Every structure is written in structure tokens, then in C-alpha cells.
Amino acid sequence: DTREVMNAVIYVVKSGCDWRMLPHDFPEWHSVYQYFSQWKKDGIWKKIHDSLRGKVRKKDRKKEQPTAGIIDSQSVKTAEKGGFVAMTLVKR
DSSP, X not given: OHHHHHXXXXXXXXXXXXXXXXXXXXXXXXXXXXXXXXXXXXXXXXXXXXXXXXHHHHHTTSOSSOXXXXXXXXXXXXXXXTSHHHHHOOOO
């Protein structure tokens, strides 16, 4: 059942568990992983993501396609160095 496969994929994503650790009430892990991999290869996940993003944006009365995007890698770098204080101190 495709719905059960999708439920298993969502479980793995939400819980962070390994594929092999799927509870036994889901389909066998290797079957779920095969579907996941094939859907990834076929671009199904991107289509799902884009469709859902468009619906959410439309509900918020925005254009379906975003016109800009912001990626901020500094938040990761500053957290690793101790945050704002570490970035503002001058080492001599």
C-alpha cells in the first residue's frame, strides 16, 4: 500500500531513526527505502515539495513561486565559535 510506504517515510524523517529500525507495523524497511530512493531519482519529492510550497504561499495570499531566497551560513559558523561574542572580539 503506497499510503503505508509514505507513512513509513514520514516516520523515518520525523523520528530520525535508521531505515532498518522501522517499527514492524510498517512495510519492510528495504521496500520502503526502495520506494524512497526511486521517488528521489524520479524527482517526485521535489514535485511534492514545490506543490505544497505553492499551496501554502497561495493560502498566505502570496505568489505561488517565491521571487527571492536568503541563505545565511553565518548562523552556523557563529554558533560553532560561541555566538555573537566570539565574532565581535578582536584577537591580537
